Each structure stands twice: as structure tokens, then as C-alpha cells.
Amino acid sequence: MQQKHDNMHNRKQFQVDRVAFFSDAVIAIAITLMVLEIKIPPIEAGISLNDLIAKYAATFLLHSTALFICFVTIGNLWIKHHDLYEHIVDYNKALIKSNLYFLLSIVLLPISISFLFEQQSPVWLKLFTYFLNLAICNLTYFLMLRVVFHDKYNFSVLKDEKLIVKNKRSTLIATVAFTATALLALLKISWFYVPLFTFVVVRIINRRIIYREKNNKSHHVKDKPHGEKVAG
Numbered sequence: 001m002q003q004k005h006d007n008m009h010n011r012k013q014f015q016v017d018r019v020a021f022f023s024d025a026v027i028a029i030a031i032t033l034m035v036l037e038i039k040i041p042p043i044e045a046g047i048s049l050n051d052l053i054a055k056y057a058a059t060f061l062l063h064s065t066a067l068f069i070c071f072v073t074i075g076n077l078w079i080k081h082h083d084l085y086e087h088i089v090d091y092n093k094a095l096i097k098s099n100l101y102f103l104l105s106i107v108l109l110p111i112s113i114s115f116l117f118e119q120q121s122p123v124w125l126k127l128f129t130y131f132l133n134l135a136i137c138n139l140t141y142f143l144m145l146r147v148v149f150h151d152k153y154n155f156s157v158l159k160d161e162k163l164i165v166k167n168k169r170s171t172l173i174a175t176v177a178f179t180a181t182a183l184l185a186l187l188k189i190s191w192f193y194v195p196l197f198t199f200v201v202v203r204i205i206n207r208r209i210i211y212r213e214k215n216n217k218s219h220h221v222k223d224k225p226h227g228e229k230v231a232g
Contacts, residue, residue: 027106066113070109088148092153101143142171145171
């Protein structure tokens with residue numbers, strides 16, 4: 001019976017690992033395709049440096065910023081996904097489907113980037129599509145977190161409620177920020193980028209708070225008299 005139990009456990013873990021490896025491959029391909037969308041524009045012979053900067057600087061800045069935001073978003077979600085599946089020991093169809101929905105939103109990003117680089121399309125529509133795609137990426141990951149940590153399932157061995165809530169909260173904040181930015185771009189409001197920068201500021205403040213809490217806890221432990229037990 002023990003041998004049968006071990007075989008079942010190993011089989012489940014193998015299937016979970018397959019999902020994680022498949023996800024890594026899809027995310028890697030999406031990042032590669034996203035970078036390939038950057039095209040070097042044709043440069044006329046004899047053009048001066050000043051004319052070159054005046055002609056292409058704004059476009060290059062827009063494309064570089066969009067690529068950077070997209071890369072950071074995918075990278076952040078990949079790190080979260082990696083940490084999440086490190087603790088998953090079981091699965092069902094709901095988890096596999098939620099993971100596929102998440103991957104679908106990721107593979108759509110190269111298309112959003114390609115559309116953003118189109119010269120003839122309206123700027124508001126390109127920005128709306130781009131930021132909406134980023135919002136959906138975070139939303140689908142948030143929904144996958146809800147499946148993993150649902151009370152009726154026992155998929156993850158991670159039981160740290162503070163860490164679980166923190167992961168859900170940060171992903172939800174990103175979803176709201178990108179959605180608000182997309183809607184403001186749709187309404188052609190010139191300050192549509194404010195929610196995006198608000199999200200960045202919130203993330204920085206949140207990291208500073210966590211850093212201070214860790215330092216305070218570390219100092220508290222050091223200040224304890226030798227031999228006294230520290231709670232927790």
C-alpha cells in the first residue's frame with residue numbers, strides 16, 4: 001500500500017512539473033516573439049545625426065518603454081508562477097484550465113506589441129489594446145491563485161496566509177492599474193498614464209515597508225538577551 005501511495009504521489013508531481021515546464025516554454029517563446037517585433041527603421045544615406053534623432057527618437061522611446069513594461073510584467077509574473085508551482089503537489093482540470101487561460105493572455109502580448117508598433121492605427125486604440133492585455137495577464141494569474149488556494153482544494157503545501165494574501169493583493173493592484181490605464185487611454189485622456197505610475201509608486205512603497213519590517217524584526221531578534229526564546 002505504501003508503494004502504491006508513493007507511486008501515486010510521484011505520478012501527480014510529475015504531472016504538475018509538466019504543467020510548470022510547459023508554462024516556462026510558452027512564456028519564453030512569448031518573450032522572444034515580443035522582442036522580435038522591434039524593427040530597425042530604414043535609414044537614408046547621408047542623413048545627419050540631428051535629423052535621425054528628430055525623426056526616430058519619439059518612436060524609439062515609445063517602443064522601448066512599451067517593451068520594457070511588457071518584459072517587466074511578464075518577468076514578474078513568471079517569477080510568481082515559478083514560486084507558485086514550487087509548492088503545488090496536486091492538480092485538477094480547473095487548475096490546468098486556469099493555467100492555460102493565463103498562458104493565452106501571455107501569448108497575446110506579442111500581438112499587442114506588434115499592433116502598438118503600427119504607424120497607421122489610432123494611438124488611443126493601440127494603447128488601449130496594449131494595457132488591456134497586460135491587465136488580463138494579471139487578472140488570469142489572480143484567478144489561478146484563487147483556484148490554487150481555494151478551501152476545497154489542497155493543491156499547495158504553502159500555508160503562509162500573509163504571503164498568500166500579499167501575492168493576491170499585488171496581482172490585483174496590477175490588474176486594476178493596467179485596467180484603469182487602458183480605460184483612460186480609450187477615453188483619449190492625456191493623463192492616462194497616471195494609474196500606471198501610481199502602481200509603480202505603490203509597489204516601491206510596499207517594498208520599502210516590507211524591507212523596514214524585516215530590518216525591525218532582525219534588530220528585535222538581535223536585541224533579545226542571550227538564551228531568551230524569541231516568539232515565532
